[in-house]
Amino acid sequence: MSNSFPILGSFLLFLFAISGGSLRPVNGQAPGQRVWCIARPSTSDQALIDNIEYACDIVNCSMIQQGGPCFYPTSLINHASVVMNLYYQKMGRHYWNCDFKNSGLTAVTDPSYGDCIYEC
Numbered sequence: 001m002s003n004s005f006p007i008l009g010s011f012l013l014f015l016f017a018i019s020g021g022s023l024r025p026v027n028g029q030a031p032g033q034r035v036w037c038i039a040r041p042s043t044s045d046q047a048l049i050d051n052i053e054y055a056c057d058i059v060n061c062s063m064i065q066q067g068g069p070c071f072y073p074t075s076l077i078n079h080a081s082v083v084m085n086l087y088y089q090k091m092g093r094h095y096w097n098c099d100f101k102n103s104g105l106t107a108v109t110d111p112s113y114g115d116c117i118y119e120c
């Protein structure tokens with residue numbers, strides 16, 4: 001019986017090795033990886049408006065208001081992306097925090113432009 005433990009241990013080590021050798025946190029991101037949330041380009045105007053209203057109940061949306069660094073361009077897709085990302089970062093960066101009824105996309109490239117810095 002005691003002889004079976006080294007075999008089991010080797011098997012678990014093997015499973016660990018083929019899984020990539022790294023234990024990932026619950027949100028599925030590699031440690032230190034930067035991920036942003038943006039609006040899916042094909043999203044309807046109404047869904048973008050809904051997302052802005054939903055996110056802005058939770059986060060401070062002054063960035064997309066007149067005088068804010070992300071006011072221009074004044075498009076729904078731009079404004080929605082900025083605040084959907086704020087929401088995603090605030091809620092803990094779980095993939096489901098960027099779902100928005102399938103109108104959100106996670107991005108690994110920084111969407112920031114000019115003075116409009118996407119939080120991460």
Ligand SMILES: *[C@@H]1O[C@H](CO)[C@@H](O)[C@H](O)[C@H]1NC(C)=O
Pocket residue numbers: 060061062
């Ligand atoms: C939102 O952020 C702006 C800019 O940082 C700040 O001036 C304002 O007081 C904030 N509003 C709230 C409700 O926290």
